[in-house]
Structure formats: structure tokens, C-alpha cells
Amino acid sequence: MAISTESRFFGLDLNQLKADILKTWRRAPQWPPxxxxxxxxxxxxxxAEGAPTVVWESGELVAKPGRExxxxxxxxxxxxxxxxxxxxPALDxxxxxSAAELEVQAISPFAADxxxxxxxxLSRSSKGVKLLVVLASRTQTEPYLQAQVAQQLHLQTLKAQSKAESLEQPEVWVFAPDRHPVVFQGFGEQARFAWGRKRxxxxxxxxxxxxxxxxxxxxxxxxxLRMRAIEAVHAYEGMAAKTKDVVAKRETLMQSADKVGGLAELLGERIDGVQVLSMLTHVLPDDTALQSVRIQSSKVTISGLTENASALMQKLSNQDGVKDVxxxxxxxxxxAGNKESFTIELGLDAKVFGPKTVQEVEAxxxxxxxxxxxxxxxxxxxxLLPATQGTAPAAAPPQPPAPSSANAVAPASPPPANTAAAATAPGQAPRPPSKATLGGSAPRATLGGSVTPPPDAGGKKP
Known part of the structure; x- marks a missing residue:
């Protein structure tokens, strides 16, 4: 099997594609944009006739040439x-x-040299292109061109007041009917084209x-921004390397803080059973007997016997920190008894019945x-106020005559009421007011036994 040397890709001639791209690129400077x-x-x-003029490449006259x-x-x-x-045909x-060169070779009456x-x-359309081909003899044109060059050198010498040594090789033109120039090949047009490409x-x-x-x-x-971001990343990496130990300690501290926070939440929701039992002991009446107490989180369930279960529920509802009874x-x-068997559920507030610190307990x-x-x-x-205000001092009775017997004992005068009241200590329970009076025939209070009447005037004992 012969190996093909054609440059083709999926049937496309790559050499022709390259040539078309180059042609398009060469025509790009001619596009209006x-x-x-x-x-x-x-x-x-x-x-051929007249004075020299300044024209553009297209053959149009330059109105005001700024330079030579x-x-x-x-x-x-x-x-x-x-x-x-x-x-x-419509060719590039x-x-x-190339087609014009072939046509010239076919119709030229002159030798090749x-x-x-x-x-x-002259015109171009989608159907075809119309060209104007011009031919001349080098033998006939050279004397004419040399004469024109000599004349231009003479004019430059007169204008510059010095001898002009040489001139650029001139281009050879003829004009089409529309005054568009037709350039003969092989003269000074290549220098202009090169300068145009350079420009x-x-x-x-x-x-x-x-x-x-x-x-x-x-x-x-x-x-x-990208450089700043890169610098920031490098600075961050350097700082992270320097503070690696500190960051590790901080992470450990944060983990410990999280654990402590979780433990605090658990302790905050926990109910202290001792406080619950203390509350129940103070609240429940004497006719109530508890059979079971169950504490689950903030919910307490009690069951037992009482005389009035509804009154017990009302009493529990009035306690601080108790809800949802x-x-x-x-x-x-x-x-046939007067006891009722009850089961009561109540919710407790952890702020009231939660564990207390030592400071809170002392306070x-x-x-x-x-x-x-x-x-x-x-x-x-x-x-003291009723004892001092309700007992008025009575008039002292006449003193009885002194007893004739040596064994007779004179009755001791009772102490004043304010002295007995003053003897009561502030921390002791108050004593009931005494029924004794200062004078009169009222019997005196005794700590057991019979009441002895006062002796008569003779001093005899009963």
C-alpha cells in the first residue's frame, strides 16, 4: 500500500487552505476598516504632456502636498x-x-526580453473580472525614460542650487479610461511596494x-489583586506556622469550653431531689401519706393517700417553681375510710429546684x-404591748398589822408587770400573761397545790 504524501485532512487540502489564508491576509489592508x-x-x-504634478497611488491629484x-x-x-x-471568471x-501573464505571453508581438x-x-462582479492589459517595447521606451530622468535631475539641480547626483528609479505608468493608473512591471514600483509593506x-x-x-x-x-492575594496567603501560611502551638492550645481550650458548656446545660436542666423532697415535706399536709416519688428530668410523679386530692393539687400549683400540675x-x-388514692404529675423549674452552689446555700x-x-x-x-397596756396599778390597801408570832411570814409584794416582761429574752418564746394582780382579793396563781388565802389581822394560820 502506497503512502500518500498529500497534505489532506478529512478531504481538505491543507496547502490550498494555507494559500487561501495568505491571500486573504494580503487583501486585509484593502478592506475599508x-x-x-x-x-x-x-x-x-x-x-506625457504638461507639467509634473503630485498624485496619489490611485491617480487622484493631491490638493495640497505637505512634503516632497x-x-x-x-x-x-x-x-x-x-x-x-x-x-x-471571478478569480482572486x-x-x-497569473491569467494576465499568460494572456500577455500569448498576444505579445515583442520578444520576451x-x-x-x-x-x-476595470471591473469585478460575481460573474467575472474584466482586465486591461498594456504592452510596450523596452527598446522604444528606454530612450524616452532616460530623457525624462535627465530632465528631472536638471530641475532638481536648479531647485537645490547644487548638482543632484541621482534619482530613484521612476515607475512607468499609463492611464486606463477611468484615469486609474496601469503600472508597468520591472521598474521602481517594487521600492514603493516595499515601503508600503514596511509602513x-x-x-x-x-x-x-x-x-x-x-x-x-x-x-x-x-x-x-492576585499578587496581594498571593502575599496574603504566604503571610497567612507563615503566621500559621509561627502560631501552630498557640492554635493547637486554642483548639484544646475551645473543646474544653464546649464540654463545659454542655455539662452546664445538663446541670442546668437537672433537678435536685433533696430540694424536691424538702418542698414536698413542707407543702403536704399531715393527713397525706406518700407511697412513691419518681423524678424524671424536670417532671415529678407522686402517688399516695390524702383526704382531699383536689385541694392538694391546688396547694401544689401555688408553689414557686411548680407548673403543669x-x-x-x-x-x-x-x-369506707376518708382517704383518697391519688397520682399527681407536676413540672419543676430548674432555676428554682436545680442544684445550688455553696454561696447560694449560705445566702x-x-x-x-x-x-x-x-x-x-x-x-x-x-x-409586751397587751401586758403593759391592759393592767393598771390599783390603790395599795392598808398594811395589816405586824404579826405577833415570830413564825408569821409577811407576804412579799408581787413584782411589777413590766419587770416580768422585761425579763423575757428576745430569743425565747413569750410567756402567757400572769393573772396575778397588785392588791385585791383575787387569788394568786401557783405552780400546783391549793391557793392559800392571805393571813388575817391576828396573824393566825388557817
Whole structure:
């Protein structure tokens, strides 16, 4: 099997594709949006008849030339030129040049080394291209061109007041009917084309540089941000390396804090059974007997016997920290007695019945002691006020005569009421008021036994 050397890819000729791309690229400066990249050049035209003028490459006159043109052209007289119009299919400009060369070789009456020729497009459409081909003899045109060169050198010498040594090789032109120039090949047109390509590349380079600068300006903020981000990452990595031990300790501390927080939450929700039993002991009446107490989280279930279950529920509901008191089942009376069997569920507030710290317990004990002391003082003061205000001192009776017997004992005068009241200590329970009086016939109180009447005047004992 023979190996094919054709450059094809899926049936596409890569060489032809490359040639088409190059043709398109060469025509790009002729497109209106890109025509400014290769501006037209000015030339000094020496016409066959008349004075020299300054024209553009397209043949149009320059109204006000700002500088002396670098290039110049000579127009051949009509009697030295042969013209022919050629109709071709719709070909590219490069293909049109090849077709024009073939046509010149076919119709030229001159020898190959004596042939001068050129062409230009007269019109172009989708159906075809019309070309104008011109031919001339080198033998006939050279004397004319040499004479024109000598004349231009003489004019430059007169103008500059110094001898002009040489001139650029002129281009050889003839004009089509529409005043479009037809350039003969093989003269000074190559220098102009080279200068045009150089100018094109300079302009393209300037545009590319401007685009790069604009892209750099647009990308500079982004690049700065990226550099700052990279520097920040490096700084962070360095700081992380330096503070690795501290960060590890911090993580350990945070984990410990989380554990302590979780433990605090559990302790905050826990109910202290001792406080619950203390509350039940103080709240439940004497006719109530508990059979079971069950504490689950903040819920307490009690069951037992009492005389009035509804009154017990009401009493429990009035306690601080107790909520949601309810009976899951109805109370039932047992036998012929007056006791009711009950089961009561109640919720407790962890803030009230939760575990207390040592400081809280000490503060509660101090408060309770102070309240008890205040209650004792208030009770003592309430006892003294009726004793001092309700007993008025009576008139002293006449003293009986002294007893004649030595064994007679004079009755001792009773102490005043305020002295007995003052003897009561503040912390002791108040004593009941005495029934003794200061004088009169009222019997005196005794601690057991009979009451002895006072002795008579004779001093005899009963």
C-alpha cells in the first residue's frame, strides 16, 4: 500500500487552505476598516504632456502636498503602448495576475526580453473580472525614460542650487479610461511596494502594542489583586506556622469550653431531689401519706393517700417553681375510710429546684435565720404591748398589822408587770400573761397545790 504524501485532512487540502489564508491576509489592508493601516503614497507624476504634478497611488491629484514625494512616475505616450481588454471568471487578484501573464505571453508581438507589460482591473462582479492589459517595447521606451530622468535631475539641480547626483528609479505608468493608473512591471514600483509593506507592519505593530498596553492596563488591577492575594496567603501560611502551638492550645481550650458548656446545660436542666423532697415535706399536709416519688428530668410523679386530692393539687400549683400540675388518673376513695388514692404529675423549674452552689446555700441560710429572728422579735413585741397596756396599778390597801408570832411570814409584794416582761429574752418564746394582780382579793396563781388565802389581822394560820 502506497503512502500518500498529500497534505489532506478529512478531504481538505491543507496547502490550498494555507494559500487561501495568505491571500486573504494580503487583501486585509484593502478592506475599508483596515485601509488606514497602509495609507496611500504620494508620487510626483511626469505626464506625457504638461507639467509634473503630485498624485496619489490611485491617480487622484493631491490638493495640497505637505512634503516632497519620495517616489515618482513617468507616463508613457499613447503611441508607445498596446492595450487589450481581457474577460476572466471571478478569480482572486493573485490568480488574475497569473491569467494576465499568460494572456500577455500569448498576444505579445515583442520578444520576451524586450517585453514590458502591466494590467489593472476595470471591473469585478460575481460573474467575472474584466482586465486591461498594456504592452510596450523596452527598446522604444528606454530612450524616452532616460530623457525624462535627465530632465528631472536638471530641475532638481536648479531647485537645490547644487548638482543632484541621482534619482530613484521612476515607475512607468499609463492611464486606463477611468484615469486609474496601469503600472508597468520591472521598474521602481517594487521600492514603493516595499515601503508600503514596511509602513503596514509598523502600523500593525503600533496597533498590537496599543492593544497590549490596553490589556495590561485592564489587567493591572486584577494582577495587583492576585499578587496581594498571593502575599496574603504566604503571610497567612507563615503566621500559621509561627502560631501552630498557640492554635493547637486554642483548639484544646475551645473543646474544653464546649464540654463545659454542655455539662452546664445538663446541670442546668437537672433537678435536685433533696430540694424536691424538702418542698414536698413542707407543702403536704399531715393527713397525706406518700407511697412513691419518681423524678424524671424536670417532671415529678407522686402517688399516695390524702383526704382531699383536689385541694392538694391546688396547694401544689401555688408553689414557686411548680407548673403543669395535673392528675393522669382520677383519685379513688379506698373502702369506707376518708382517704383518697391519688397520682399527681407536676413540672419543676430548674432555676428554682436545680442544684445550688455553696454561696447560694449560705445566702439562703442567712436569709432564713434573719427572717426567724425578725419573727421572734415581732412576736415578743406583740406580747409586751397587751401586758403593759391592759393592767393598771390599783390603790395599795392598808398594811395589816405586824404579826405577833415570830413564825408569821409577811407576804412579799408581787413584782411589777413590766419587770416580768422585761425579763423575757428576745430569743425565747413569750410567756402567757400572769393573772396575778397588785392588791385585791383575787387569788394568786401557783405552780400546783391549793391557793392559800392571805393571813388575817391576828396573824393566825388557817
Amino acid at each position: 483596515l485601509s488606514w493601516l497602509r495609507p496611500e503614497q504620494m508620487l510626483r507624476l511626469v505626464p 514625494p519620495v517616489f515618482w512616475a513617468v507616463e508613457l505616450p499613447e503611441h508607445m503602448v498596446l492595450r487589450k481588454t481581457v474577460a476572466l 487578484p493573485q490568480d488574475c495576475a 524586450d517585453l514590458l507589460w502591466g494590467f489593472t482591473e 503596514l507592519w509598523w502600523n500593525v505593530s503600533g496597533v498590537a502594542l496599543a492593544v497590549l498596553l490596553l490589556a495590561a492596563i485592564a489587567a493591572t488591577p486584577t494582577a495587583q 395535673r392528675a393522669p388518673s382520677a383519685a379513688t376513695r379506698i373502702g 439562703a441560710v442567712k436569709t432564713q435565720v434573719a427572717e426567724q429572728s425578725n419573727a421572734s422579735i415581732d412576736a415578743a413585741a406583740g406580747t
